[in-house]
Amino acid sequence: MILEGRELTVRYPGAGRPAVDGVSLGVAAGELVALVGPNGSGKSTLVRALLGAIRPERGEATVAGRPVATLARAELARQVGVVVQREEPAFVLRVAEFVELGRYPHLGALTPPGADDRRAVQEALQRTDAWDLRDRPIDTLSGGEWQRVRLARALAQRPRLLVLDEPTAALDVRHAMELLELVRGLTAEGLGTLMITHELNLAARYAERMVLLDQGRVAAQGRPTEVLTQPVLTRVFGWPVAVTTWCDGSPQVVPLKPGEVGTGN
Amino acid sequence: MSRRWGLLVLLTALAAAAGLFLGAEPLPAGAVWRGLVDPAAPGALIVRDLRLPRVLLGFVIGGSLAVSGASLQALLRNPLADPYLLGLSGGAGLGAVGAIALRLPVAWAVPAAAFAGALAALGLVYALGRSASGRLDPRVLLLAGVVTSSFAAAVMSALMVLSDAAELRNAFLWLLGGLGRAAWGPLGLFLLWAPLPLAVLFLSSRSLDLLALGEETAGYLGAEVERVKRRVVLSAALLTAAAVAVCGMIGFVGLVVPHLVRRLLGPLHARLLPVSFVLGGALLVGADALARVVARPVELPVGVVTALVGVPVFAFLLRREAGR
Numbered sequence: 001m002i003l004e005g006r007e008l009t010v011r012y013p014g015a016g017r018p019a020v021d022g023v024s025l026g027v028a029a030g031e032l033v034a035l036v037g038p039n040g041s042g043k044s045t046l047v048r049a050l051l052g053a054i055r056p057e058r059g060e061a062t063v064a065g066r067p068v069a070t071l072a073r074a075e076l077a078r079q080v081g082v083v084v085q086r087e088e089p090a091f092v093l094r095v096a097e098f099v100e101l102g103r104y105p106h107l108g109a110l111t112p113p114g115a116d117d118r119r120a121v122q123e124a125l126q127r128t129d130a131w132d133l134r135d136r137p138i139d140t141l142s143g144g145e146w147q148r149v150r151l152a153r154a155l156a157q158r159p160r161l162l163v164l165d166e167p168t169a170a171l172d173v174r175h176a177m178e179l180l181e182l183v184r185g186l187t188a189e190g191l192g193t194l195m196i197t198h199e200l201n202l203a204a205r206y207a208e209r210m211v212l213l214d215q216g217r218v219a220a221q222g223r224p225t226e227v228l229t230q231p232v233l234t235r236v237f238g239w240p241v242a243v244t245t246w247c248d249g250s251p252q253v254v255p256l257k258p259g260e261v262g263t264g265n
Numbered sequence: 266m267s268r269r270w271g272l273l274v275l276l277t278a279l280a281a282a283a284g285l286f287l288g289a290e291p292l293p294a295g296a297v298w299r300g301l302v303d304p305a306a307p308g309a310l311i312v313r314d315l316r317l318p319r320v321l322l323g324f325v326i327g328g329s330l331a332v333s334g335a336s337l338q339a340l341l342r343n344p345l346a347d348p349y350l351l352g353l354s355g356g357a358g359l360g361a362v363g364a365i366a367l368r369l370p371v372a373w374a375v376p377a378a379a380f381a382g383a384l385a386a387l388g389l390v391y392a393l394g395r396s397a398s399g400r401l402d403p404r405v406l407l408l409a410g411v412v413t414s415s416f417a418a419a420v421m422s423a424l425m426v427l428s429d430a431a432e433l434r435n436a437f438l439w440l441l442g443g444l445g446r447a448a449w450g451p452l453g454l455f456l457l458w459a460p461l462p463l464a465v466l467f468l469s470s471r472s473l474d475l476l477a478l479g480e481e482t483a484g485y486l487g488a489e490v491e492r493v494k495r496r497v498v499l500s501a502a503l504l505t506a507a508a509v510a511v512c513g514m515i516g517f518v519g520l521v522v523p524h525l526v527r528r529l530l531g532p533l534h535a536r537l538l539p540v541s542f543v544l545g546g547a548l549l550v551g552a553d554a555l556a557r558v559v560a561r562p563v564e565l566p567v568g569v570v571t572a573l574v575g576v577p578v579f580a581f582l583l584r585r586e587a588g589r
Binding site: 077 | 487
């Protein structure tokens with residue numbers, strides 16, 4: 001396991017019930033794990049606890065076998081590349097400069113980037129098909145380009161694990177599919193990936209494993225067919241759904257309109 | 266890159282020359298030169314003990330204000346941040362006006378009181394800006410700076426209304442800021458004080474690049490966010506407090522120079538901070554030279570000149586950006 005959380009419980013100050021309650025979760029190399037669940041079910045909090053950004057009340061998170069609480073942030077950043085959901089830089093950089101920020105965890109306070117850093121930036125830009133954007137100011141990018149560039153920065157870190165928080169939320173069908181294909185390819189090359197998403201149907205087709213959170217607890221986890229089941233989804237999301245099967249075998253979720261009866265399996 | 270540095274050096278040299286050769290006392294260029302090389306020459310006193318320390322002080326003060334402003338703009342992720350933002354203007358002003366109103370008899374009482382006032386205000390702002398868990402919240406820090414300054418300004422205004430006319434004028438002149446009190450002594454003190462906070466800020470360049478992305482992302486890219494915030498806030502504020510004590514409040518340099526440099530070279534701090542230092546220094550020295558001669562024999566406050574020259578430049582840049 002590159003990233004592992006054991007029995008994590010997180011409680012925000014003043015909150016009655018924990019935001020994350022006894023959750024265990026691991027991501028191995030070459031594996032894409034989708035973290036799903038309703039709004040407020042604790043997905044982002046769980047990820048923050050896994051990455052040591054907040055301290056859990058109980059339980060422990062480890063990265064590459066070492067407790068995340070003992071890792072310097074730069075050491076963590078050499079292992080894990082994170083693309084947060086929303087990011088609004090205060091100043092306008094060019095794409096190549098922006099991606100080079102991914103090399104900072106590898107650099108000292110004063111050492112200038114070297115040949116290896118430039119190579120990592122170039123590879124990351126090429127891998128994400130963003131090489132042609134390298135001289136563009138980041139405030140001129142489209143939504144799809146912006147996501148690719150941010151993914152490029154995470155890849156420039158040369159991490160062993162990617163953490164993506166709703167990477168397809170603002171993307172149209174084509175751009176969402178292109179991004180997921182890219183992530184799928186990266187995972188096939190050995191990267192571990194943990195992806196928070198609301199796109200149950202895309203997650204079902206791309207993820208090896210899914211973890212469904214409900215009110216801070218794991219409601220189901222396993223292969224998509226084990227997690228995306230009609231009774232559990234209906235209960236967790238509080239809305240009737242039907243689950244059908246696409247021809248590749250992946251379960252597909254259809255929310256029902258009032259009065260409809262699901263005919264799925 | 267080297268051409269840009271060449272341009273900066275040229276600008277600085279021009280500003281320094283203006284600072285040495287222009288002044289309230291019209292000295293011919295030859296006399297200035299002789300005063301520089303020969304301590305016994307007729308103009309030597311003016312050149313060596315007034316103009317030279319004034320040029321040097323202007324350079325380091327202008328540079329320090331620009332670096333402090335640039336750092337705070339990144340830290341607070343707010344392009345309007347200026348070095349005095351964290352309550353320093355109000356605190357320093359109140360300290361200085363208080364010392365003037367009390368008619369403290371020694372020359373260094375006013376700068377010392379201004380420095381103490383600035384530090385007190387900083388302490389208050391810092392305490393208010395810290396949450397229960399010890400985190401520094403930039404938004405709260407900003408608000409705390411505003412209210413602290415407002416409160417100090419209110420007390421200061423009351424003091425000024427209650428003072429007599431001569432004191433009022435002194436206080437007013439002090440608040441406008443300027444390099445008129447420059448001498449080797451204050452320059453030496455400032456040169457002892459400034460290198461540490463400046464070094465801390467320069468060494469934080471990479472962290473500032475990351476913080477400008479937002480705290481969460483900065484942390485995931487390896488920045489020790491809370492440590493960096495504390496370090497940068499304290500360094501920028503201590504640098505500014507010393508600048509205020511030495512020459513009052515000189516507006517505009519700390520706000521606009523970083524913007525100008527970002528426009529020219531982009532926002533990465535490894536370039537932004539050193540270039541801002543040089544440009545801020547040159548700008549203040551040049552503006553100070555102008556301030557001494559445009560209304561001779563009256564000396565304009567240098568802050569008036571920096572604003573009169575800088576605001577149109579800034580407005581032009583803004584227009585150009587809006588037009589893109």
